[in-house]
Amino acid sequence: xxxxxxxxxxxxxxxxxxxxxxxxxxxxxxxxxxxxxxxxxxxxxxxxxxxxxxxxxxxxxxxxxxxxxxxxxxxxxxxxxxxxxxxxxxxxxxxxxxxxxxxxxxxxxxxxxxxxxxxxxxxxxxxxxxxx
Amino acid sequence: xxxxxxxxxxxxxxxxxxxxxxxxxxxxxxxxxxxxxxxxxxxxxxxxxxxxxxxxxxxxxxxxxxxxxxxxxxxxxxxxxxxxxxxxxxxxxxxxxxxxxxxxxxxxxxxxxxxxxxxxxxxxxxxxxxxxxxxxxxxxxxxxxxxxxxxxxxxxxxxxxxxxxxxxxxxxxxxxxxxxxxxxxxxxxxxxxxxxxxxxxxxxxxxxxxxxxxxxxxxxxxxxxxxxxxxxxxxxxxxxxxxxxxxxxxxxxxxxxxxxxxxxxxxxxxxxxxxxxxxxxxxxxxxxxxxxxxxxxxxxxxxxxxxxxxxxxxxxxxxxxxxxxxxxxxxxxxxxxxxxxxxxxxxxxxxxxxxxxxxxxxxxxxxxxxxxxxxxxxxxxxxxx
Numbered sequence: 012x013x014x015x016x017x018x019x020x021x022x023x024x025x026x027x028x029x030x031x032x033x034x035x036x037x038x039x040x041x042x043x044x045x046x047x048x049x050x051x052x053x054x055x056x057x058x059x060x061x062x063x064x065x066x067x068x069x070x071x072x073x074x075x076x077x078x079x080x081x082x083x084x085x086x087x088x089x090x091x092x093x094x095x096x097x098x099x100x101x102x103x104x105x106x107x108x109x110x111x112x113x114x115x116x117x118x119x120x121x122x123x124x125x126x127x128x129x130x131x132x133x134x135x136x137x138x139x140x141x142x143x
Numbered sequence: 144x145x146x147x148x149x150x151x152x153x154x155x156x157x158x159x160x161x162x163x164x165x166x167x168x169x170x171x172x173x174x175x176x177x178x179x180x181x182x183x184x185x186x187x188x189x190x191x192x193x194x195x196x197x198x199x200x201x202x203x204x205x206x207x208x209x210x211x212x213x214x215x216x217x218x219x220x221x222x223x224x225x226x227x228x229x230x231x232x233x234x235x236x237x238x239x240x241x242x243x244x245x246x247x248x249x250x251x252x253x254x255x256x257x258x259x260x261x262x263x264x265x266x267x268x269x270x271x272x273x274x275x276x277x278x279x280x281x282x283x284x285x286x287x288x289x290x291x292x293x294x295x296x297x298x299x300x301x302x303x304x305x306x307x308x309x310x311x312x313x314x315x316x317x318x319x320x321x322x323x324x325x326x327x328x329x330x331x332x333x334x335x336x337x338x339x340x341x342x343x344x345x346x347x348x349x350x351x352x353x354x355x356x357x358x359x360x361x362x363x364x365x366x367x368x369x370x371x372x373x374x375x376x377x378x379x380x381x382x383x384x385x386x387x388x389x390x391x392x393x394x395x396x397x398x399x400x401x402x403x404x405x406x407x408x409x410x411x412x413x414x415x416x417x418x419x420x421x422x423x424x425x426x427x428x429x430x431x432x433x434x435x436x437x438x439x440x441x442x443x444x445x446x447x448x449x450x451x452x453x454x455x456x457x458x459x460x461x462x463x464x465x466x467x468x469x470x471x472x473x474x475x476x477x478x479x480x481x482x483x484x485x486x487x488x489x490x491x492x493x494x495x496x497x498x499x500x501x502x503x504x505x506x507x508x509x510x511x512x513x514x515x516x517x518x519x520x521x522x523x524x525x526x527x528x
Contacts, residue, residue, distance in 0.1 A: 012279075016275075020275055023275075023276075040276075041275075041276065047387075047392070066294065066396075067290040067291070067293050067294035067297070067396075068290060068293065069286050069289035069290050069293060069341045069342050069343075069344075070339075070341065070342045071281060071282065071283060071286050071341050072338075072339045072340055072341060072342070073261075073265065073283065073285070073340050073341070074262075074265070074281060074283065075262060075265040075266040075269050075278070075281065075283050076262040076263055076265070076266045077266070077281075078281040079262065081281065084281060086280055086281060086282050086286060086290075087290070088290060088390060088391050088396070095391075096390075096391030096392065097276075097391060098276065098277055098280060098282065098389070098390065098391050099280050100280050100281060111293070111294070111297050122279065122280065122281070123281070132279075134279070134280070136280075
């Protein structure tokens with residue numbers, strides 16, 4: 012990945028910056044210029060709480076280029092409390108104990124290092140919320 | 144709009160074709176197709192390829208392929224809609240002929256996938272997903288469909304055996320297809336016990352990495368008559384639809400909205416219902432995909448794709464045969480070629496030239512080609528007239 016491409020998404024990757032439609036209240040992540048629900052072009056910046064429910068997940072055993080040193084790793088879709096879905100890795104847990112319906116919270120983690128440009132890419136990952 | 148017939152088909156044996164380049168594959172399929180049709184000229188060409196750039200480093204196929212086909216100066220376009228690029232190329236050729244812009248239009252689908260290693264191929268395929276919010280996190284295509292499979296199993300009670308049966312059935316059909324990459328039979332136990340790729344999907348739940356091309360030639364029905372084509376195979380319906388690229392943006396991720404809309408549009412254009420269809424070639428890039436496509440097109444109600452498959456409904460001798468060619472699973476999946484090859488199989492079945500895998504009295508065929516995790520889909524209805 013090139014530096015500008017990563018840098019541009021830092022508000023999303025680091026701070027879970029989302030969009031909220033001023034007309035119908037629909038939350039989008041990433042934010043969009045046009046609301047997919049009502050078509051409005053007016054929206055405001057909001058930050059996701061980082062808490063949600065696991066809808067589905069898998070364990071990647073055969074990774075793409077750039078993730079070879081991490082496999083196997085879990086990745087899932089979480090329905091955030093704000094209603095929007097987010098996909099990310101699930102870390103710091105026993106992947107064999109994961110279940111659909113588990114409560115998840117986001118943590119700031121290293122996603123990977125990019126060989127050619129040497130960028131260390133950080134972003135959100137999910138961990139099971141064990142209530143501590 | 145003119146009525147459009149398929150007057151020629153061109154296939155070749157698919158596989159890991161080390162000795163053949165992307166231009167060799169395209170030209171061989173196109174020549175087979177032109178020879179099958181018996182025409183002395185073509186007026187335009189559409190080439191479907193998902194990612195010739197990432198797989199081979201070669202873009203600008205719209206210049207290279209006509210030239211190597213001996214058709215320098217031909218108007219040509221290259222279209223891309225991930226794994227639905229082939230179906231889209233056929234649609235493009237259809238629009239050329241139906242509009243009168245071309246009399247005879249060629250559609251070629253191609254992918255040369257083995258010039259790169261497995262990690263690079265996995266990366267290239269993952270560019271069909273949202274790069275910044277899906278692939279960024281290390282998800283692969285098997286991973287996306289594995290997430291759908293797990294959710295489908297949880298929500299509808301679909302079983303591991305039902306998923307495996309899709310592979311068993313398609314490989315059984317593929318044993319009868321001389322062009323198939325993997326024309327061998329597999330058992331449910333072999334599918335379930337093969338190496339895990341992305342839980343719960345194993346290697347034998349996944350379509351392979353394949354080199355291949357396929358071609359069809361389209362012309363107005365009156366030209367097909369003039370050429371003496373019999374039986375006449377006519378494209379009576381085309382449906383094309385898109386959906387969100389990211390799985391998380393779909394209100395119900397277990398419903399393939401692009402497939403549902405594309406199928407409805409194609410059937411409406413043909414004046415048919417899904418019950419009028421005699422057999423279908425569908426996009427079984429993963430076992431779960433065939434089950435979800437059946438449900439999205441209304442072949443069975445939501446959640447019934449797995450049980451229907453296990454009951455034999457979609458087998459070659461079932462009430463609604465699916466993927467008589469062996470599907471992507473057994474025939475192979477050179478992504479840009481798949482959508483065109485589906486139409487080649489439809490025409491072979493309708494002509495009655497499908498050999499050992501011939502479906503008796505087939506008169507109406509449906510082909511369904513899908514891009515990404517369901518972000519796009521193209522459906523064709525082909526009938527004997």
